Amino acid sequence: MNSETIIPKTIISKSIFNPISIMKKITLISIIALFVISCNDKNAAPPAAAAPLLPVLSITNSNAVTDVEYPAALQGAVDVEIRPQVSGNLEKIYVDEGAYVNKGQTLFKINERPFREQLNNALANLHAAEATYLNAQLEVDKLTPLVQNKVVSDYQLKTAKATQKIAFANIEQAKAMVASAKINLGYTNVTAPVSGYIGRLPKKQGSLVSATDIEPLTNLSDVHEVYAYFSLGETDFIKFKSLYNGTTLNDKIKKLPPVTLILADNSDYGTLGKIDMVDGQFDKNTGAITLRATFPNKNGTLRSGNTGKIKLGIQHDDAILIPQSATVEMQDKVFVFTVNKENKVTKTPISISGKSGTNYLIADGVKSGDQIVLSGIDKLQEGQLIQPEKSKKQIAQK
Template identity: 50%
Template sequence: MKTTRKNTLSTRHGGLLILAAAWLLIYSGCAPSAGQNAAPPAGEELPVITVSSRPVTTYTEFNASLQGSRDIEIRPQVDGYLQAIFVDEGAYVHRGQSLFRIDPASYQEQLNTANSLLLSAKAALENASINVEKLTPLVQNKVVSEVQLRLAQSAYESAKANVAQATAQVQAARINVGYTVVTAPVDGYVGRIPFKTGSLVGKTQAEALTVLSENKEMHAYFSMSEVDFLRFKEDFPGADVPEKIARLPQVELLLADNSIYAVKGKVELTEGQFGKTNGTISFRATFPNAGGLLRSGNTGKIRIPSQVTGALLVPQEATYELQDKIFVYALTDSNKVLGKPLTITGTTGNYYLVSGGLKAGEKIVYQGISRLHDGTVIRPQTISADSLFRVASL
């Protein structure tokens, strides 16, 4: 009997152990796995900004070439050998300053000859005058005939005309002697000088001695395509094109090194029609150049400003490009990031102007986007977009 009871207890205990093990297996199979229904672990801490709209100034840029307000070809007015060159290429000269001298010897001889002829003509005039004075009382006293007096008066008038002609020849010869020294007609910079001392130069030669650029004011010439011109007419107020140009704000000049010229200019001129070959219409902007920084032949870009009252601004460094589209990483409710394509309408400084893809008030990742992909969890560190915009505007 004792043996039977021990076996019964052992069997009962074994069954309980089996039942407990089964419950453990069932519970472990039904219990949620680690991390399920729990918040995902926080990732890298990255700065985020809230996208907002604000009034901004945008710029439309056009390639431009610069010329002095007057680029004057310096040409010889007399023929001869170039005896002296008084200036060097690129020198700044003042009005009236000597630039070149052409051998004056032959023209000085012409002046001497003209002066001699003038003296001779004056002597003949004096002789004719004496004859008239001598014959006048004789005719009055009827000593000689009136015909002789008329002949003397005619000779006097002829001698007078000869003096006038000789005087003109002296003036012409003196002018030619003056032309042998070529002077600057305005203040400006000397261009290339293709001739050397001893070169034969003349009035009919094709090439100028040099080009003198007057650059107290500089003209920047630029062109608009037909599309740009239509947009210009729509964006700026005015009943016609001259009125629109008059109302244009001052424009900026972007130099070749991407720096902004210190003084703003004004658009003054437009051509009346589009070019037949390139389909563009030309404009001209004028810039003061008191410091002489700008020179003829410089290139740059004209920047025409326009005001946008409410533009959604996105920093360019917060974007990435994929298949010719611009994206940002937007922050979702669970601090996950999601790439969104943007519709870009323009730029201002280092900001994109966005018309689609985002709404004002959404948050985007500002930096560290190269390490992200859709669904990445981050720890957002909010920074002020206003402070970024103020720094970018300085």
């Protein structure tokens, strides 16, 4: 459509004699002109959008510490089952479940009357054996001068001395029976072998207990120190050993840094622990080896049977770190937007080998000297032009 509109002469000539008609024609011409202008505007190309201004980070190598977590099971420094060593009725229970007891404190009392009678019987046998020995000694004393004066034969004296030895042996045997009876009598008084916390009490007063019972009287845990046991696979264990100096495994253990215990509620236990034991062999069923970390437990916060995680810090030198906020995940892959010399972005896949705080430790995909977009990446397109803004943000190191 042409923006220049030609008005027919016939219209002009006729309009001289009709003012109203002239006004109508002028209005019509204005409408046509506006329509032509609007058509021309639609055909014109829209102005190009300005390249967005986005912060860009130049990647540099730095030192980093990554955390690796392993499930752990906790045990007290001493966990013992309290079992009866003699059979009998449980006469008294002196403690309650969960109570703290001291070493040597009485926990249970088994009816001692049968064992008291056994001791009395053993004492009576001892006295009888002592009396027999005394008679044998008298016989030897009587025959000795008679043999010396050749009144009786030497054979009788030898027989008397043999009888004396048998009597002496019976005394020793009787003494052993007395000692055994005393031990059994002492077993009726069940005491705490260590200081610690009492577990459940499945047996009640009056129950018949025996040394062959499947279930113990209770469990006792000494938790002034707590052991956290965790396992490493063969590959992880080889990497673990290669990180620390030392000619032997014991040397490496001494140089290990402190470790953190993460409790079941994902909070950190307030005191650091120390790895002090590596099992002597791998478990053939799981292919893993067990390690032990020891944690002080002065306030008794931790108990046997707790679970948690051991967090190991691994040092990495000359590592490449990228903020997690500068990455985007798509179809199980992680990408960053790198910026080339023409300030155009490229979606680049990266391989992550670990995490350090809020940063990713990069194994492959980018290198030192590359530039990546820090934020505003959710609307970027492949090959899009941007205006880089040098970021003053520093990669946080642990």
